[in-house]
Amino acid sequence: MAGSTLASRSAEAGAPAPVPASVTVPARPTYSPGRESWRRFKRHRLAVASGVVLCVMILAILIGPLIWRIPINQIDFAATLEGPSWKHPFGTDDLGQDLLARMLYGGRISLAVGLAAMFVAIFVGTIVGAVAGMSRGWVGSALMWLTDLFLSLPALPLLLLIIYLFRDTLKAAFGPEGGTFILIVIVIGGLRWMPVARLVRAQFLSLREKEFVEAARALGASKFRQVLRHILPNALGPVIVAATIDVAAAIIAESTLSFLGLGFPPDIPTWGRLLFDAKDNLDFAPHWALFPGAAIFLAVLTINFIGDGLRDALDPRRVL
Amino acid sequence: MGYYILRRLLIAIPSLLGISIVLFTVLALAPGDPFEELATNPAVPPEVRVALRAKFGLDDPVAVRYVRWITAMAQGDWGYSFVSRINVDDLILQRLGVTLFVIGTSQILALLIAIPVGVIAATRPYSLFDQIANTLAFVGFSLPTFFTGLLFILTFSIWLDWLPFVYQADIRATGWRWYWEHVRQAIMPIAVLGLFQGASLVRYVRSAVLDVIRLDYVTTARAKGLGERVVVVKHVVRNALIPVVTLVALQMPAIFGGAIVTEQIFRIPGIGSLLITSILANDTPVIMAVTFVFACLVVLFNLIADILYGWLDPRITFR
Numbered sequence: 001m002a003g004s005t006l007a008s009r010s011a012e013a014g015a016p017a018p019v020p021a022s023v024t025v026p027a028r029p030t031y032s033p034g035r036e037s038w039r040r041f042k043r044h045r046l047a048v049a050s051g052v053v054l055c056v057m058i059l060a061i062l063i064g065p066l067i068w069r070i071p072i073n074q075i076d077f078a079a080t081l082e083g084p085s086w087k088h089p090f091g092t093d094d095l096g097q098d099l100l101a102r103m104l105y106g107g108r109i110s111l112a113v114g115l116a117a118m119f120v121a122i123f124v125g126t127i128v129g130a131v132a133g134m135s136r137g138w139v140g141s142a143l144m145w146l147t148d149l150f151l152s153l154p155a156l157p158l159l160l161l162i163i164y165l166f167r168d169t170l171k172a173a174f175g176p177e178g179g180t181f182i183l184i185v186i187v188i189g190g191l192r193w194m195p196v197a198r199l200v201r202a203q204f205l206s207l208r209e210k211e212f213v214e215a216a217r218a219l220g221a222s223k224f225r226q227v228l229r230h231i232l233p234n235a236l237g238p239v240i241v242a243a244t245i246d247v248a249a250a251i252i253a254e255s256t257l258s259f260l261g262l263g264f265p266p267d268i269p270t271w272g273r274l275l276f277d278a279k280d281n282l283d284f285a286p287h288w289a290l291f292p293g294a295a296i297f298l299a300v301l302t303i304n305f306i307g308d309g310l311r312d313a314l315d316p317r318r319v320l
Numbered sequence: 321m322g323y324y325i326l327r328r329l330l331i332a333i334p335s336l337l338g339i340s341i342v343l344f345t346v347l348a349l350a351p352g353d354p355f356e357e358l359a360t361n362p363a364v365p366p367e368v369r370v371a372l373r374a375k376f377g378l379d380d381p382v383a384v385r386y387v388r389w390i391t392a393m394a395q396g397d398w399g400y401s402f403v404s405r406i407n408v409d410d411l412i413l414q415r416l417g418v419t420l421f422v423i424g425t426s427q428i429l430a431l432l433i434a435i436p437v438g439v440i441a442a443t444r445p446y447s448l449f450d451q452i453a454n455t456l457a458f459v460g461f462s463l464p465t466f467f468t469g470l471l472f473i474l475t476f477s478i479w480l481d482w483l484p485f486v487y488q489a490d491i492r493a494t495g496w497r498w499y500w501e502h503v504r505q506a507i508m509p510i511a512v513l514g515l516f517q518g519a520s521l522v523r524y525v526r527s528a529v530l531d532v533i534r535l536d537y538v539t540t541a542r543a544k545g546l547g548e549r550v551v552v553v554k555h556v557v558r559n560a561l562i563p564v565v566t567l568v569a570l571q572m573p574a575i576f577g578g579a580i581v582t583e584q585i586f587r588i589p590g591i592g593s594l595l596i597t598s599i600l601a602n603d604t605p606v607i608m609a610v611t612f613v614f615a616c617l618v619v620l621f622n623l624i625a626d627i628l629y630g631w632l633d634p635r636i637t638f639r
Contacts (some may be wrong), residue, residue, distance in 0.1 A: 151344070151570070151573075153339060153342065154573045154576050154614035156344075156576065157576065157577075157614045160580075160595060161608075161611050164348035164602075204561060248462070256577070259581070260580075260581070262596075275466060275470065279585070286474055289470050289474070293470060293471070296464060301458060301459060
């Protein structure tokens with residue numbers, strides 16, 4: 001980058017030379033955009049703390065099942081509905097299954113659904129937003145009308161309706177786990193792309209008139225290249241922020257479905273499913289509901305905080 | 321104003337039609353056959369099945385079926401619930417009132433929390449209060465409604481034994497006691513929804529107030545010698561609330577999602593729990609109708625927000 005090299009060169013030159021008053025200002029280190037963002041992110045303490053907590057959770061989910069080797073479906077009627085103990089740190093459920101093992105396994109699914117649904121939403125949203133932002137005719141307005149239409153769809157009822165109608169077919173095609181996963185990811189992602197599309201379109205509308213895009217156009221860059229090399233990278237900051245928050249929203253959506261008993265089948269203990277099973281035993285086994293609920297809450301909270309930190313870091317114009 | 325309302329109404333119709341098309345497409349794409357049970361039942365001869373299909377027009381093209389469905393819906397013929405043995409529109413009308421009551425009161429609670437907290441946070445930006453409010457808001461909308469509901473039940477019903485956790489539509493009491501019982505059983509569901517909604521609104525209120533508070537007319541009001549209280553309440557908040565109206569309307573789909581969960585947890589006999597029970601009972605006409613009612617409510621609330629917006633902000637009425 002031109003700016004940074006120039007500044008550092010003058011700093012090097014200024015340090016040994018003995019000194020007019022104006023140069024005695026200590027040589028300020030210069031930062032690349034990435035480090036600059038990191039510096040701004042670090043200032044958001046809660047976001048950094050959240051990052052640490054989330055990393056610990058992810059590590060636990062990834063490595064945990066290798067260390068904590070109780071099978072998730074090991075039934076032990078001698079130890080049903082036990083509270084936390086050394087043998088079962090998170091207690092057991094009504095069949096004596098170890099809740100820590102089940103939560104470690106379920107966390108993988110919950111987070112995987114969150115990430116995958118986010119990718120679907122970002123993918124669809126970016127394409128719709130980019131097309132709408134680049135087109136100057138009726139295509140753009142038609143796509144935005146569609147976006148507004150989807151925004152006014154009641155997401156949860158529609159989600160329930162689609163899952164009710166399609167789950168048996170997909171289960172038959174991809175197995176109970178794979179089928180439900182694909183269905184839930186596509187439907188959650190497919191009902192959450194609208195904010196991204198609006199965001200991307202707004203970015204594109206302003207960026208496409210900027211001088212550097214005009215320069216690229218003058219040099220004969222194709223429309224595709226203008227978008228991919230020049231406009232999209234500059235529109236990425238807000239999209240990353242939206243993507244982070246989408247992960248949290250998708251985790252909540254999946255947990256809600258499972259909590260209503262319409263998500264994953266009973267033998268796949270996602271966090272929401274654990275809550276669904278626990279809710280009828282609240283009075284004598286509160287730990288069964290508290291641990292998975294706390295896990296969902298913690299995951300969503302940390303992701304939201306990280307999103308907030310990323311907004312400070314990547315979207316400096318938006319000062320609240 | 322009349323012209324403005326008329327135009328908004330005309331804009332609402334295509335979106336309703338669009339939603340109905342989306343819903344019908346989902347239904348038409350779905351595998352499965354309403355006469356599946358008859359097909360597997362050996363006592364029903366195939367001719368009867370074919371005749372039934374022809375009678376209900378299941379073999380017609382999709383477009384024809386859509387037009388027939390939408391005209392029937394528009395005429396108030398919403399079908400018949402296989403499970404409850406009652407017309408779908410009657411069933412929904414029985415239940416709609418409770419849902420609207422819960423959603424309405426929780427919205428009021430949310431605004432009662434969000435507006436004062438957001439305004440105070442915005443008048444002292446980056447103060448201790450602002451930071452605490454912001455953190456609590458994050459906690460509030462990161463707590464999923466189903467978990468808050470369970471926590472409330474655990475705390476207030478099981479440990480403290482203050483509030484009932486099953487909602488009863490028919491309470492056998494009279495006079496003041498009847499009202500008291502209704503209030504008691506409504507506290508937890510309304511609080512769950514209202515706190516969640518309030519937490520997400522706080523940040524919007526704060527940023528809306530921050531946008532307004534730096535405008536020149538606020539400086540003018542201060543320069544006139546008005547007290548800070550009058551400046552904030554009469555000059556700032558009034559204008560800051562205009563975008564908040566739109567935001568409340570935009571949040572409507574999420575609110576309905578929360579309402580479904582809350583109704584399910586506290587067993588409130590509203591249309592949300594009706595939706596869940598009919599899904600578990602494979603009662604397709606009811607499922608379609610409830611989803612459509614939710615969609616209509618979203619459009620309706622957007623319409624109300626638009627009209628309120630025009631009324632609150634005279635600048636946009638004449639556009």
